[in-house]
Amino acid sequence: MPEVALACGLLSTTARASAQELDPIVNFCIRFDHQSVVKNSTLYIDGGRETFIDVTGNGSSVKQIGTITEGYNNYLVAIDLSQSWDWKTNISEKALPKTPNPRTGTAPPVLSRGALFYGSENDSNIYLWGGTTSYWNTSFPGFEPPTPQQYSLWSFDIATQGWDQYDVTLGSANRPSSGSFTNAEELGLGFYFNGELDSGSEIQTQTYGDGVKQLIGGMIVVDLVKQTARNLSTQAVSSDVPRSRGSMMYISDIGSHGIIVQIGGNYQNVTNTTGITSPIIENLLPMNEIDIFDVASYYNASTPDGTWYKQTTSGDTPEPRIDFCLTLASAPDGSSHNVYLYGGRGADGFFDEVWVLSIPSFTWTKVYQGEAPRFGHTCHRVGNRTMVTVGGAANDNWSSAPCDWETKGVGVFDLSDLVWGSVYNASAPAYAVPTPITARIGGSPSGGATMYEPTPSGFDQPGLADIFKGLYQGPPAAPSPTPRTESSGSRPNHRTAIIVGCSVGGVACITLVAGLGLYYRRQVRHSITGSESQRQEMDSEEKFVHEMDNEKTIIHEMDNQEHSVHEMEERIIQEIDNQQTFVRELGTRNICWELPAENKSVEYSRENSSSGHLRRNSVPADEKVPEVPCPGGYPERSPGGSQRSFKMLPQLPIP
Template sequence: MLAPVVAILSLWVLSTAGDSNLDPIKNYCKRLYHQSAVKSGKLYIDGGLEIFTPKNDYGTAEGGEILGYNEWLITLDMQYSWDWETSNFSMNALNITADPTTGTKPANLISGALYAGAPDDSKIYLYGGTTSFLNESFPGFEWPDSAQYALWSFDTDDQTWSQYDVSLNVPYKPAGGAYAEAADQGLAFYLNGWLDNGTSNAFENEYNFLKYLDGMVAVNTNTQQARNLSTSSLNNSPRVKGALAYIPGVSSKGILVAMGGVTKPTSDSSLDNEGTYVSFDSVDIFDIASMDGAWYNQPVSGDIPGPRTDFCVVTVSAPDNSSHNIYLYGGQGANNLYDDVYVLSLPSFRWIKMYQGESPRYGHTCHLVGNKQMLTVGGDASEDLMSGCDWEEYGVAILDMSSMVWGHIYHALDGEYQVPTKIYNVIGGDGQGNAHQMKPTGGFSNDQIAQFFNETASTGSGKSTTPSSSTSSKISGGAIAGAVVGSVIAAGLIAALILYLIRRQRKQQKNTNPPSSPPTTTETAEAPPDYKPARLDGAFFRNRGQAVELTSQQVSALTELGISNPAMLHEMDGRPRGPAELPDTRPADVFTTKSGKN
């Protein structure tokens, strides 16, 4: 979507970006494709593209905007209430420092992930990301670093950065993937993503290089170890620029819900190849308790959002846990920029449109803060990066998810979340929860998903998808916090108990006598035929230098990576080039790590 901007900006930006006295807060115009996390009463913002507005000594804008990068770790105090328009708004920029043991600094990245880590861990964690080549003459521009250290931490207590080598099981540094974390378990997840010439110094001069990645990376933030989980049973995989939501209290350790994004192009070795938007008429579910790579597809109903990328999601549950509501905000489609909010309510699996505005936003992040508020961070309202500044003066806004009112005031001591009227008018109940609709309209697509919500699968019209890599004996049957509470009569409780005992007995029988062959997978819902193809933004990728002839060994190594035209590489302006990275062939069943100098 940003590719047309490059030609327009190339001469003007390069001639004006020599000013190194640009403050990321005082000279803020807009920021997007950054990474952010909320930890111990603070918001942390890392990396991203930033547009700066030069100002004179009196704070008045002076000159045109400058395209560059956020070179700092920006913090915003969330311990106290604030109003970014008037008072008590404490935002600061911290210098990025080197790992004291290696002398290496974390790279300046876009499209990665920042994780909060476990509550008793003082660190936040940066994973993945890619280098933007939009303005190589900007003072803060940095060439890509090695993919060996895809994981970094920042200790919020002693303000130090540390790097970790997780390449034994995860040999690449991905970008553009969907991400979520189960912070209560010290687990972080990164789904699919891509490699390009900004993700590693081994690729930085490779012409038009883009490779989609299979698998989901699981990072244990308590031990700084990683493993790669198969996504062979995931529909529309690999995909990029979608979202992943963590739902605690479902199954024994929570589930992940994947939605949206763009699928792998027909041939992914070039940006000229196009993929397709993933429809929101179904979502994919991963059971954290199993950690076996099995995904389950569930069709959904209701007011289904238009296909899009670069949106954000946050999850909040009803006070009684009878519904779990995933709020989706903004994004961009093939020909649309969105300013809307939808909710996907579980276990009814109903989409409900909550808000429609006229100020679109994409490339932003968002977080649940203060019990019921969605904090949005950064983003842009136009495909033209130089079209003007963000009307949100500091790049943050607040949505009260109970009243559905936007504002600039954050309430640190806000009350508990109440289910909005628009939601319980659809699924039943009230502000406290008490949801009536506890199954999808067409029923659960299979027994596994039904068991996550302590229900039974319907024999109705729901489409069924059972991953071939799993059997029913792998599914946890623990207590699920999605049952109807408060208004269930005694007879219903007795019936539920009987059903539970029957299911448990059947499960024990299946464990004793496992099936001789795994279940088959049926076809899942496809995007409507009128969906337009989607592609990644060529503006992020570098295309320079002259083609050079490679040795047969180099060609062989790059061919193993799936590069369809390995001869089309570009010279490195005299800089030494490291060896091409090879795909990992080791099993991904053990967390492992080692540390060392980059």
């Protein structure tokens, strides 16, 4: 019925609005495929695709019937996280222009599906790497074709608000998009795993044709202190089957330099080397197998491509998916590291659910199920216990979809209480492990997990078990009643061993320690008489090095065999100069598919209604694809005051 279509914001095609008048904040409708990072209590949102809508008056009134314009976020949007806010009333957003580099006069590119890296702790810059130029509306003001291939790394100085660019040449595949990525801010590194090349990646790939994508292998490690890059082969983890659209999370407190967990995404079958036109939601990776990268191996000269492990998970498992986001919250005592997964899209539809992968038990727990799906978004842990989500789309019909019901493009989820709301609390209490998780892995809100290895068979590989040794060996006898308080956007460091307190009275404990100390001193006097002290040294083969030996650099070149690629022209593969010791070329197969074309402009309406966001508190068991909520209002208010209704899942038995 036309009336229903109008009320729900389904739009008919009309003349395009004057795009030069559109503002990424005032005229915001939907934003997705962007990149974002949190640094110095500020959330930065760069690029991405965005739909814009006309508004009445000065932009503060309710959005009325108007025109949807497809375009791009040409700005760096900044949201203050140092103060509490409600995104319905008083959120602070600024659109920072992307000014040209004063040294070269070149403006930073507007990209989608890249990475925004944190940099190092004492660096005032954030870094844009990777990404692709979208062609979905080349008449949108500010559109520029792909930039020269050598400048794939850009920096934005938070203090001066100036941009700079760096040459970190990576051969022909220097700017992949849609790969998994994560920050290791303690190390000043950014990691980018596999990904895609398309016609917007660089000047040399513009001949690929509309919708053609080439999956590539390798993991790029960007040294954000030196502004250099290194390409590690990923043959050990993905063989000749490159991946895209998964997610990665760096956990600093496991191993000597931390680990990276790689989850989900899609892949290309190794037997098909001629290119296909399959949808991107085919060939999805299972979610019960997690790939783990030991970051310490990156510094080891004997493992030039690093060391990967694979681990099977337990518990109910999420459906395979792509385009979701991850964030991390660790128990106050370090007994569990909980990776939160939100949203995504799969073979049967789109997801509005939150799952938690608890490590080191590698156990999945579903903690939230809703009816407002989201994909192509990003998310971050801020303010101790809050997950802030950024953007995302509800379906792939962007031109006819209603505007984001979270009208500022951000959502707020309490990682401990497992509820959605509109209020961000900058002074929220410390993170506490939620009850559904402790019901699976044991312990309490403050930690004390009793599952500290996978069940029932332990770790799948001995080397992986070695990484986890000594970090946690059971709950403390007297856990602290107060969780540790963290600063906004930071993560606790649990590398120091957990000290088990004395269970006897204080006087008895002191007496015992004094006696042991006296005995130890006497033994030391006897042992050092007439003998030299012995010192255990590390094997020289296990020393960590921070730069690769120039003579041992291994250059990974692209397969020089000729492949038949759908809509791709034959390319000349240029080898890397052997003096570029920090760079290796990506090994790849030409694997492609074509995406459908999209409409450009349609008409939009939104009612000023207080009837509430159309969202139910439960989902029928046979409903696989959630309904798209209508705009114009908010969900029913929950008893706790949240503007987004939710359904708590029953506690699951401990396996």
